[in-house]
Amino acid sequence: MILDQLVWPLALVLAALVLGPYLLAVLDGLVARGLGLTRGPGLWLAPLRRGAWWLIQHTNVTEAPDGRAWRLAPALYLALAAGGLALVPWSRAWVATDIATSLVLWGSIEALATVVIFLQGWSANTHLTLVGAYRYVALGLSYILVSMFVLIGVALPAESLALTQVIISQQELWNVLRQPLGLPLFLIVGLAITFRGPFNLADSTDLAGGTSADVSGAQRLVWEFARSAMLVAFSGIATAAFLGGWLGPWLPGPLWVAFKMLAVLALLAWLGPAFARLTPEHCVSLMWVVLLPLAFVDLIWAGVEALS
Amino acid sequence: MAVSWLARLAACAPVPVFPALGMRGEEALYRLALSPEIKLVDSPRHASLLLVAGGVPPSMQQALRRVHDQFPAPFTTLWYRSTPLVELPRAAVTTVDSLDALPGALVESHGSLLRNTVGHSPRLLPDAPPHPWQGLGDDGHGGEGMMGGVPYGRPMAMPPTEDLRDGLALDVLTFRLGPFFPLWPPGLEAEVILQGDIIQQFSVQSSPFPRALAPVFHEAREQSVAIAALERARARHHLQALFHALHLAGLEGLARDALRLADRCPSGDIALLAKWFKTFERRMKRRGFFALHLPERGALRQEQAERLGGFAARAAGIDRDARTEDDGYRRLAFATITQQAGDTRARWRQRLAEIAQAFDLAARAQRDDMRTAQTDAVETPRGAWRDSRPGGTSPLLEDLLPGLEWGEALASLASLELAALSPWPREERAETQMGGAA
């Protein structure tokens, strides 16, 4: 009882929190290799080496930062990612936080992520980081609606806002097939919430690193780690909402979840660097004028499908 | 010991290098971008090594000191064809003069830095706040009215200024950027006034360092040269410029591809180069490079385009090219390519078209060993070189950039070539030009 409800879910969440970002870094390394950015042996060691360098480098301080908020931001981002992972059902019994409103809680995590990313850029009180922070908020305010409409879509056939119920409702057919628009839209949200690839408005190259421009050492380590952890949490939610979570033949549920999460991570790691960064203006228009109506269509599709 | 295995692990990491480019430092940048063991970064906060490539004029040494002091410890410096700052201790300085030895030297420096066998670079500037504390109250506010004083060493952003786009009067951020800002031409120094993320005012304080061209352009002014060599050098120049724009767009893989193509330009098989370039161009379009550049952003007015000349003028619809005056080119049935819009996007379309054209011209010229027929006008990638070399045109930015969003402004800047043409070709040593820098 205690084992099933506390120990195993906690162990799985912590394992995903530590291993997930590491594996994502390895996947990123593989993609970078495919693009010809790195070479040679050490694919598995490269993330650890980079981490070791960040631990050795001194943490930077700016002239008059909001010091406490600045150090809190990466830790909060990590906590949000961990909170997201806690919602992921690993099997019917093993769910760290099995509440009736887990989709709503995930929505609030997405919204708070915007606040935390803004905080990271704002607290430094430096110019390039500040521009990055405000720029990201434009994106953060735009993707949240797309995300919520798509997630409401998966709640319709489940008649519940609990992720476990959403998975159970997929027993006959996974949502990725039943609501074909859902997953692609949700993947875009995943890139946006971790500001990767085309949606890297926060830490973009034109701002010399954006919100990270004046961040170094251990703080940067935690920031990049949290950013990866958030994508891992996101892949967990995507797995539960669209890919049938623990459902699958032969293997035990948690393994299926892990495989599906890895597949989502690999897809996102490959998609991210494939596209040029959008300008903030483009980003906002795209989200509101193209993706949001598509999310409406997805919702209507899901509704009609759920009634038939 | 715990720290030592951490250091050993970190010593094998890709070497994070912040390049501060002086005169003729680009070659080092292009080489390092293709070295997988080096990771070029855009902020000193992310680097363990300061690479100063090329000569730094005396007027910019204070700025270099400031960049140097912004590195978090531990870090050290490496100087490529450059004279180290005199106050740096010998232990914290490595000098390298050969391009081939550069990546190795950087890896070596990073390794010894973490093994503590090389000196950490010391701080050069005095540890004093930018302004002494002024004002009253807990936070130093007050004193002279609400926003008076210098709380925490600097005044607050003031005064409210009317915005260019919507006229709303909010605070503006005023700062000086450069000359070692890695995302714009080396040497460019400007006072930027931002209102939100839109540039309100841009005043150039020092022009970018003169840009050195391949020696073949200089030879073409003196004697007849092979058209193929000239066109290959032209393609190479534009491809290297593309590297910066692609990096700015976040397309790191394609940026490297552009450099790889550029490296093959001088001697590679021309048919193969043209084919690779076609693939490269297609990929660039598919990955949304042009979507980054909204229409009409960074558009030059007619007289500005004329002043700038070269591809920038042709991108604005001015049908002018010194190659049309050359009999050699005429026999190749050379025809100028032009675009109409004259904006950032048109300039990149123009440059891509000119690269493709250069490969085509080179292929045909090579077959019949065609040579240039005249020496009094050479079309360089920077514009026509007639009686005088194309000069610097960076004051044009003061007119062009205000009103643009930050990212758009940098993209426009990357699509232009504003530096004057250096009187010396590229392969020459940088020291001859440095004058009193040492």
Add this chain to the structure above:
Amino acid sequence: MELLLFFVILILSLGAGLLLQWWPSRHHPMPTYPQRAPFLGGGLPDTHAWSRFHVRYYPMALLLIAFEMEMMFMYPWAVVYVAQGMKAVMEMGMFLAILSVGILYGWREGVFRWQ
């Protein structure tokens, strides 16, 4: 019980994030003032960065509030949707249609442009 575990995970990760930042730097000296200046490629700022920043997406943010309100109605609606059947479809369809007109109007007025 579930929420207990949620808070345990939150606090563990928050603590780990803070510890990981504090532990390596606990003996580091305060950086010098020149190091602490904002990175501007060798240049210096006139003022602090904190300011009344001109946010260009202000109208979009207002539009978002309308939709955020709507999301609150949508959560309970999703749960009873299948039970209510066609009636729920019509209700939400109307609601969304009205909001969509709002988006179209906003788009026409240039709400999503950088103004």
